[in-house]
Amino acid sequence: MTKMLDDYALLSPLRYTNNWLKIGVVGFGILMGISSQAPLVPFSIAICMSLATLIFGRVPPKFYLKLLMGPAVFVVFSIIIIAFFFGSGPELFGFNVLDYHLGVNTGGLSMAFLVFSRTLGGMCCLFFLALTTPMVELFSVLEKTGLPDSFIELSMMMYRYIFVFLDVAWCIKHAQTVRLGYHDLRTSLHSMAMLCSTLFLRSWEQGEKTFVAMNARCYDGKMMILDEKRPVNFSEVALSLTYMVAIVGVWYVSNGMLEVSLW
Amino acid sequence: MVILETRGLKYSYPDGTHAVRGVDIKLRKGKRIAFVGKNGSGKSTLFLLLNGTLKPAEGRIFYDGKELAYDQASLREIRKNIGIVFQNSDDQVFAPTVYQDVAFGPVNLGYSKAEIEKKVNGTLEYFGLSGLKDKPPHHLSGGQKKRVAIAGIVAMDPQAIILDEPLASLDPVGADELLDVLHELNHMGTSLIISTHDVDLAYSWADYVFFMVDGEVIGEGTPDEAFQDDELLRQAHLKRPMTFDIYKEIERRGLAHGNRQPKTVPEIVDSLKPPELMWVEVPPETREGDILNLGVLHGEYALHCPYEAVNARVLHIHENNKAIVELTRHGIKAGGILIYDMDKFDPSDFEGYMEKEEIDIVGAMGKKSKLLAEDYSICVDIATGVIDRTILMALCGKRCMILTSGGMIPHSMQRINEYIERSGIALNVRVLNEN
Numbered sequence: 244m245t246k247m248l249d250d251y252a253l254l255s256p257l258r259y260t261n262n263w264l265k266i267g268v269v270g271f272g273i274l275m276g277i278s279s280q281a282p283l284v285p286f287s288i289a290i291c292m293s294l295a296t297l298i299f300g301r302v303p304p305k306f307y308l309k310l311l312m313g314p315a316v317f318v319v320f321s322i323i324i325i326a327f328f329f330g331s332g333p334e335l336f337g338f339n340v341l342d343y344h345l346g347v348n349t350g351g352l353s354m355a356f357l358v359f360s361r362t363l364g365g366m367c368c369l370f371f372l373a374l375t376t377p378m379v380e381l382f383s384v385l386e387k388t389g390l391p392d393s394f395i396e397l398s399m400m401m402y403r404y405i406f407v408f409l410d411v412a413w414c415i416k417h418a419q420t421v422r423l424g425y426h427d428l429r430t431s432l433h434s435m436a437m438l439c440s441t442l443f444l445r446s447w448e449q450g451e452k453t454f455v456a457m458n459a460r461c462y463d464g465k466m467m468i469l470d471e472k473r474p475v476n477f478s479e480v481a482l483s484l485t486y487m488v489a490i491v492g493v494w495y496v497s498n499g500m501l502e503v504s505l506w
Numbered sequence: 507m508v509i510l511e512t513r514g515l516k517y518s519y520p521d522g523t524h525a526v527r528g529v530d531i532k533l534r535k536g537k538r539i540a541f542v543g544k545n546g547s548g549k550s551t552l553f554l555l556l557n558g559t560l561k562p563a564e565g566r567i568f569y570d571g572k573e574l575a576y577d578q579a580s581l582r583e584i585r586k587n588i589g590i591v592f593q594n595s596d597d598q599v600f601a602p603t604v605y606q607d608v609a610f611g612p613v614n615l616g617y618s619k620a621e622i623e624k625k626v627n628g629t630l631e632y633f634g635l636s637g638l639k640d641k642p643p644h645h646l647s648g649g650q651k652k653r654v655a656i657a658g659i660v661a662m663d664p665q666a667i668i669l670d671e672p673l674a675s676l677d678p679v680g681a682d683e684l685l686d687v688l689h690e691l692n693h694m695g696t697s698l699i700i701s702t703h704d705v706d707l708a709y710s711w712a713d714y715v716f717f718m719v720d721g722e723v724i725g726e727g728t729p730d731e732a733f734q735d736d737e738l739l740r741q742a743h744l745k746r747p748m749t750f751d752i753y754k755e756i757e758r759r760g761l762a763h764g765n766r767q768p769k770t771v772p773e774i775v776d777s778l779k780p781p782e783l784m785w786v787e788v789p790p791e792t793r794e795g796d797i798l799n800l801g802v803l804h805g806e807y808a809l810h811c812p813y814e815a816v817n818a819r820v821l822h823i824h825e826n827n828k829a830i831v832e833l834t835r836h837g838i839k840a841g842g843i844l845i846y847d848m849d850k851f852d853p854s855d856f857e858g859y860m861e862k863e864e865i866d867i868v869g870a871m872g873k874k875s876k877l878l879a880e881d882y883s884i885c886v887d888i889a890t891g892v893i894d895r896t897i898l899m900a901l902c903g904k905r906c907m908i909l910t911s912g913g914m915i916p917h918s919m920q921r922i923n924e925y926i927e928r929s930g931i932a933l934n935v936r937v938l939n940e941n
Contacts, residue, residue, distance in 0.1 A: 250645075253641070253642065253645065258640075377642075378602065379602045379603050379640070379642055382602065399601065399602050399606075400600055402602050402642075403599075403600050403601065403602050403642070403643065403644075404600070406642070406643075406644035407596050407644070410644075449597070452592075452594075452597040453597060453600050455554070455559055455597075456592060456597050456598045456600065457600070457610075458559060458585070459557060459559055459585055459589075459590045460585070460589075460610055460611045460614065460658065460659070460662065461582055461585050461586055461611060461614045461615055461662070462614055463582075463614040463615075463616070464614075465613050465614050465616075
């Protein structure tokens with residue numbers, strides 16, 4: 244089986260760090276990144292969060308790069324389009340395609356840069372959260388936010404059974420593969436359809452079985468307790484505050500300079 | 507005292523399968539009860555009826571002498587007191603983490619927060635699961651998931667636990683650990699009811715067995731009686747337990763004492779007749795008819811032999827000072843079994859005992875003791891079937907120590923003392939660090 248994001252988070256050394264602190268740091272990063280007009284702020288956020296993920300979260304760098312490469316493809320396409328079709332100012336270079344002039348000007352290029360840096364900053368922030376905070380920790384955060392209990396309970400059970408059905412799906416897929424179920428397009432489509440329908444039936448059965456099991460344990464509408472204590476220690480707070488102050492500083496300096504230069 | 511009783515219980519599924527057709531049984535409190543039958547004989551359906559999950563088409567169920575009414579309050583009471591552990595742990599363990607799953611029962615029973623915490627942490631420690639409490643179930647092995655499932659039931663303090671095929675899909679070591687846990691629970695007073703198609707398990711484990719075929723109970727009794735009846739076994743599509751089979755074959759050849767029902771390897775060994783004649787080297791002046799004192803038989807003469815020869819009568823003198831002698835033997839007590847309470851574990855104290863008591867072999871029983879032994883790198887020689895195997899070792903003159911804790915201590919003492927009583931071989935048994 245492949246290792247999933249959640250597996251990294253479950254084994255992460257930062258798993259037991261206070262959830263609100265992590266969410267706070269990530270939320271702050273995203274807000275500062277978006278509000279900044281200068282690409283320097285999101286870039287420094289991206290660097291800080293990546294370092295935190297790699298050093299404190301002990302995520303293998305190779306895996307982290309692979310993760311970043313996924314969204315990077317989309318980002319590259321969009322910044323090319325932005326660079327060519329947006330912005331104004333003196334043209335840097337250009338060419339004609341069938342009497343239609345395409346060019347990149349300074350405004351477009353800086354906008355593309357800004358979009359790129361913001362996306363990168365946001366991505367690094369979210370990956371930090373995803374790689375250090377597993378779903379099981381987030382449930383207590385969801386509860387604190389006042390979402391209805393039944394919503395949280397349902398999502399808890401969905402989370403649990405995703406893995407059960409993933410196992411079932413893998414087993415079925417192997418069973419089909421060994422009997423040449425995927426040897427060409429036609430059979431692949433057929434096998435995939437069978438897999439899906441079997442999985443649907445299995446999940447239906449599983450629902451009934453789980454209901455019986457819950458009743459057998461005196462289910463009374465109360466699901467589970469979540470209130471896990473995750474104390475914050477001084478060094479974590481100090482580090483987070485230093486990071487926030489530094490980013491705010493960079494924000495003021497770079498955006499201030501921008502205003503000066505625009506002026 | 508009867509904890510559960512059924513009268514004329516019948517149930518059929520909507521598709522028309524008659525899963526249970528007229529079952530009358532009485533289950534006694536504090537017993538280990540096994541329902542034995544091939545797959546599809548209605549054991550699982552019967553179990554769902556017993557804790558009120560399914561409602562019988564006909565017949566009645568009595569819990570503690572009261573008839574089960576199917577209203578909310580009485581269903582809740584019976585489900586609190588009769589816990590059920592399903593065959594597939596994934597059906598039962600539905601919470602995202604181990605801690606939350608074990609807490610599910612206590613939460614729904616309305617315990618206070620502090621009580622829940624105490625109960626759940628205690629249960630987790632008892633099952634050796636404390637280190638796994640924040641893990642999601644999909645990061646656990648089959649044996650660990652089974653332990654979580656049972657812990658979730660035990661946390662509700664039931665009077666009886668029903669286990670549907672508890673050893674299915676467990677590896678031998680996992681199965682053995684689970685049996686240790688079950689023995690201990692039973693020793694603390696919990697009634698256990700299991701279903702199985704493993705005759706060896708039912709024969710050696712249970713106090714009382716029911717044979718089921720096609721939704722009916724066709725026979726019941728203590729394992730000693732029930733497994734004697736070859737016709738009953740044939741009807742139930744079962745075979746004789748392995749130990750019983752081996753014993754019967756040895757007995758038929760005149761090598762074992764008759765009329766016994768050995769359930770464990772020590773009991774088979776005990777039923778064997780010792781050899782009567784033996785080749786020995788004798789001094790040159792010996793003549794036929796002399797009595798020789800051979801002392802204690804040891805070394806190559808008694809590698810795995812629990813006997814000493816006191817006197818030997820020479821029957822025949824052979825060349826090269828060899829002779830055939832007839833032995834008068836009696837059992838010896840050379841080895842001993844010492845039990846060490848791991849709840850009071852102290853490394854230096856432990857080392858002292860190891861030296862003073864000249865321990866040859868260490869066995870560990872129960873997950874907690876095994877984990878502790880691992881932490882202190884104590885070399886454990888026996889980790890499965892601990893009681894039986896230490897008895898065997900002690901019979902061969904070895905001094906053994908069993909590391910265990912809690913209710914397992916009286917349980918092991920009882921098992922070993924039972925053996926001593928039955929066999930008449932006085933092994934030295936005691937708890938080391940008792941005060």
